[in-house]
Amino acid sequence: MGLPSKRRTSRSKRERAAHFALKPAEFGKCSECGAAVRPHHACPKCGSYRGRKVVDTQKRADRKLRRRA
Template identity: 35%
Template sequence: MAVPKKRTSKQKRDQRRANWKISPPNVTRCASCAAPVLSHRICPSCGTYKGKQVVQVAE
């Protein structure tokens, strides 16, 4: 079974753990209605995706 040869210092341990940070969501504008939309999702306000009508939205 693998055993570490040397003890990992607190600095190295904390540097490794520091990469677990949250990133903001990719919010873009809809091409047809300019509403904020998450990337690779159907626009919730107009129902389009990549310039095509995908879902009929009740108004």
């Protein structure tokens, strides 16, 4: 098994970890309803993607309510 040849100092550890921060999520705008949408995802509000309706949001909402009850 390979072992680290040198001890990693607390400074080098911190310097490496300086790049670990998460970036805030990016959002675009839905072309149908204007809601905030993540890129390459269908709109969570109206279910459209690239001007086409791909998700039945009404059906999803009904299902969510049924599961909660």
